[in-house]
Amino acid sequence: MDALSLGIGHLLTLPVLVSVFAGTVLGVVVGVLPGLGSVVGITMVLPFTFTLGQIPALALMLGIYCGSVYGGSISAIVINTPGTPQAAATALDGYPMARRGEADLAIGWTTAASVIGGLFSVAVLIVAAPQLAAFSLNFTAIEYFALGVFALICIANVSRGAMLKGLLSGVIGLFVATVGVDHVTGDMRFTFDNFEMTAGISLVPAIVGLFALSEVFVRASETHVLKEQSMFRVGFRLPPWSEWKPRLGILFKSCAIGSFVGALPGTGAATAAFISYSEAKRSSPRRDKLGTGEPDGLVAAESANNAVTGSAMVPTLALGIPGDPVTAVMLGTFVVHGLAPGPRLFTEHLDLVYAVFFILIAVNLLMFVVGAVGAQAFTRVLRVPEPILMACVVVISLIGAYGVRGNPIDLIIAFVFGVVGFLFRKNGFPLAPMVIGMVLSEMIENSLRQGLLITRGDFLAFFERPIALALFVLTAAILLWPPIRWALDRRTKADTKKMDWTSE
């Protein structure tokens, strides 16, 4: 009870309330601007968190996270360009509604569905995270090793059609984090007698480069053809209860889908939105109208993508394992602020965990007010010339990279990762596995070495523990499934050809 009241106490302070408000508003703005996703948004506010306390910093980050997932839907509706990939499914019905002159109603549906999805996922977080943390207290180094490998493979695997590239990206991330001091023996690794490199390659400059700088380079590489963009009069109108009633089934089903997908490593809000949209298309009584401006599509996509936000924090908070780049950056920020997410967070800093719960509730409620009051104003942000915006993004992001340690080498690291990120993005190499690899590297290495100490150097003994064995089996299944599917497809095609030939 003490922790609970402390958690509420943390929320009800001026710096935290201001951070919640500023984070939510900035998050919506970042979401509205096409291309600047949640990761770039969080990277941009990173320098501001250096001077804040732990909880206001977290409040700012969580506000940006939830706000940006919602904000992307506004530009999807108004200009048919999703501000973030998570809002791509929203454009399918949002834009047709806007063209019918119902942009205000579309924003009303979107805002309400987003808030309900977000609150649903906070409930999932409140219920699931402590249980998972308590369960994981039984984990030894061996289970953590198996879990780390499993999470990384999941993330590489969802790089559709590019599993090899995803795995390479993940392994590069794991390797990059080994540069510097070996935490077990204290020896230097891959520093080549360079003093600056002894501190290693820290996560924040790498993320700044991979996401913020590479975004600018990618924009520079895209030939900008001015398209005729419609900009509708935007307002906010909530649909009546009679309109909601027949859609409650879709709403709660989508919330459940979003929460489930969000808790899985490697899947994000965009995946959740499309799965949920497909499910609505399969099961909705109004499925024939989907894609023509049917609110079912908005409800399905928006409640699902916002339901990811809370549940994605479940493995991040309870196990210290991020599920996507956004939660990886958040985890990095936790560490910058002296907190180590994982089961011990729940035993040693329970008040802080409760504060995170209350902050998420506050952010989601505030999102409704911000959406209702500011929808019109947010669309004006779209008029800022992109080249000016890009210059501003570079400057503020580099302060984030520099400010963590005040070391000029971090600026060089950010630049190198920016170029690498640009080349990777342009050639279909996913960046998420690299970031998650960097985050998980220390945990995977330490748990592997500790596990080998426990088993006296016998790696086969890792397979004798049931949870680890189950995770290893799942990892192997994920790795082996693509070649098996390829072989099966080939066989099916060959059989079909044979049948065609015999029938002729």
Place this chain on the structure above:
Amino acid sequence: MTRVSWTTVIGAVSLLVAAYLFYHTFDPVYDVSIVTAGRGPVFFPRILLALMLVLSLAVTIEGLRLPHRFFSGRTLLIVVSTIALTGLYIGAITAVGFLIATVLYVFALPFLLGYRNVPVIGAVAAIYPLTVWYLFDKVFLIILPSSPWFDSF
């Protein structure tokens, strides 16, 4: 003549880097510590580099089937110039100080990216860097690199 794809180039570079670093792990400097059940500091990196070698080779081969596709002409020039300008900016931050370097960069980048409204760019290049510098350097006390010519910035 068919040109190789960028996937192959990235795979090949990664292969070379991994091969060199793998070779480097046998350097006598890493023989100093054999704690943790006989596994020294390069035990884990060596596993990763071996994986990197295999995956890089696979990606290099996979890339051979892909068509060569990258930028040409004006787009290539803009991309290379943007990367070069950002590199110069980063170098200039430590050489001439954050504020001066940022004013120049904020003026030059939009211009390079095709936005030619000079009064707007000029206004942004004057106000934005100054605001950001003042906020972080003076209010938040995140000390940014200063120029060698002026005490305060």
